[in-house]
Amino acid sequence: xxxxxxxxxxxxxxxxxxxxxxxxxxxxxxxxxxxxxxxxxxxxxxxxxxxxxxxxxxxxxxxxxxxxxxxxxxxxxxxxxxxxxxxxxxxxxxxxxxxxxxxxxxxxxxxx
Amino acid sequence: xxxxxxxxxxxxxxxxxxxxxxxxxxxxxxxxxxxxxxxxxxxxxxxxxxxxxxxxxxxxxxxxxxxxxxxxxxxxxxxxxxxxxxxxxxxxxxxxxxxxxxxxxxxxxxxxx
Numbered sequence: 001x002x003x004x005x006x007x008x009x010x011x012x013x014x015x016x017x018x019x020x021x022x023x024x025x026x027x028x029x030x031x032x033x034x035x036x037x038x039x040x041x042x043x044x045x046x047x048x049x050x051x052x053x054x055x056x057x058x059x060x061x062x063x064x065x066x067x068x069x070x071x072x073x074x075x076x077x078x079x080x081x082x083x084x085x086x087x088x089x090x091x092x093x094x095x096x097x098x099x100x101x102x103x104x105x106x107x108x109x110x111x112x
Numbered sequence: 113x114x115x116x117x118x119x120x121x122x123x124x125x126x127x128x129x130x131x132x133x134x135x136x137x138x139x140x141x142x143x144x145x146x147x148x149x150x151x152x153x154x155x156x157x158x159x160x161x162x163x164x165x166x167x168x169x170x171x172x173x174x175x176x177x178x179x180x181x182x183x184x185x186x187x188x189x190x191x192x193x194x195x196x197x198x199x200x201x202x203x204x205x206x207x208x209x210x211x212x213x214x215x216x217x218x219x220x221x222x223x224x225x
Contacts, residue, residue: 044218045216098168
């Protein structure tokens with residue numbers, strides 16, 4: 001069963017603006033971790049940010065922040081001040097124990 | 113340098129010819145995992161291992177085998193590859209705890225004809 005949903009196959013954002021990439025998840029396990037990864041056109045997977053299910057505060061890493069709404073089971077990625085180098089595929093993922101599931105991804109294009 | 117190394121990076125093979133994709137990590141990670149990436153489907157977990165001699169099925173294990181005889185290595189074996197296994201494969205490793213990032217290999221582009 002699909003446990004991670006990314007509803008935006010593609011997104012466009014103007015350079016220097018902020019953008020939010022949506023991610024919802026489904027689990028009955030109280031202990032889980034949420035991740036966002038970036039995949040540029042070169043193909044490698046780059047870790048961006050992590051949020052634990054018990055974390056009280058939203059995670060932040062530089063220009064990346066995770067808007068964690070536990071009751072809604074959503075973990076949206078916010079990228080502030082977009083740069084041309086942010087153009088890539090973005091994947092939301094959830095880990096429960098050894099299971100790791102990814103969403104289908106969102107392709108972000110930053111326009112100059 | 114901390115890294116996950118996959119080999120080969122590219123492979124074209126014929127249906128039914130057994131192949132192995134190797135994965136090695138130098139970070140002493142307990143957790144290792146294999147994924148396949150297909151357009152529109154994201155990454156799907158094939159198998160994972162929480163430690164030496166401990167492996168478990170992921171979402172799409174059919175047609176694949178793995179082994180974990182040493183902590184650093186986690187090879188993916190396709191005993192009889194079929195065209196529907198044409199995909200981009202990633203190996204990843206991390207510490208056992210949930211809150212640690214996974215380090216990914218560079219990927220292996222496999223084509224089965």
